[in-house]
Amino acid sequence: MTAHRTVRLVLSLLAGLLLAGTVTTTAHAEDGYRFWGYYQWTNGQWAFAQKGSEAVVPADGAVEGWRYALGGTKPRVPRAAGDFAAICGPTPAESGKKRVAVVVDPGTPEDAPAGATPKAATGTCVVTDPAATGAKILAAIEPVRIEKGLSCGIGGYPAQGCGEPVKNIKVPATDAPVQLQVGAAVGSTAKPATDNPAQTEDSGTPWAGIVIAALVVLVLAGGGVVVARRRASQQG
Template identity: 40%
Template sequence: MIRRATVLFLAALLPLLAGVGQAQAAGYRYWSFWDLDGDAWTYATQGPSTARPADGDVQGFRFAVSEDSADATRPRGAADFAAICAKTPAKDGEKRVALVIDFGIAADAPSGETPPDGRTACARVPSDATTAEALASVAKPLRYDSNALLCAIAGYPEKGCGEQVSGGSAPAPGKPEKSEGEDGAKSSAPTASSSSSEGDGGPSLGLVAGIAVVALLGAAAVWQVRRRG
């Protein structure tokens, strides 16, 4: 009898715990920064203001909702230096950097906004220029928040900056520190302290409700065992 009650209790508990875990998942809407390594995109290990690409490099930006760098969505579209910079001749003392700018999909756009079509651009900048300077030369206007987080490229989005869009107020696990960009601008997964999130860092209503239900189920199971014993 006790074994049967325990099995029933665990069967009811597992879906609840799964639901609580899903309720705690968080997503952040932001521009991520990428390097092209061979034929594959890799999440940049430096921010745009400290990265100094070489002539012939390809770098990308993608606007999307992601939990962290491991979950970040890669840029789409052609990423070929020869094609992107075909009409931009080399020049002494300068370098060419191919940029892929992916404005994302409608599902990730802020309310009332529509993502523009993706674009590519060949930035010809001084040989010591950073990625942020290359981006500013081909994709103005750029927008930053008070913490110098890169919020918009080519004016998109018009509002919002690294805000949390779902789940609890705790930052997603493994979220990297933000890297600095142009004029100290940062472009990486935002942390809870730099994003506009709801709540005060305490447990979410879903978590509290889940714990309460689990406690009730446990008490009911014990009561059943004692009644039939």
């Protein structure tokens, strides 16, 4: 295990202990951190990852989650459900590969560092090697800024900073759910069914060719009739 991987694993476990405290029911002020949290969709809810993303190998059909937020004693999970069918359903399975749905939630404006504006939460289906780790799967979607063994920025957000402590943060009791922007699958080589000429409504018959051939026949037939009439008139 490399030094960076060891650091990442230790820091991830420490973050898990930090986030595993008592869940409060009202907003309150506390000291915390601003960072990307790593989650897995398990039994119908988000669970904070117990290992760093380099040490997790998601199975086919798994849903990974990343959420940027101000975190204290209350977990700040992705604000959209881990719906594998909605994210990966349209993507056909491929032999020798796995499909993993990934939810990336940059959080709210209140979570953002000064001057930064979070993008919308996204859902992406990644088709990749069965041995691919959570880190490799995330990197297939967006560039990841790594510092001190931590995933500090995803897709350029935030542009700087990494897990610095923040004094007197206010964590909301709940986060309003959001609708994911589901993008095109990443890594898939299979074509959607609608792109397959054999499955389109009119692809089985070359109508243009038939029409042209029919016109040619009509023209030739018309020419034959004219020639026959001329011969008949000459013989008469």
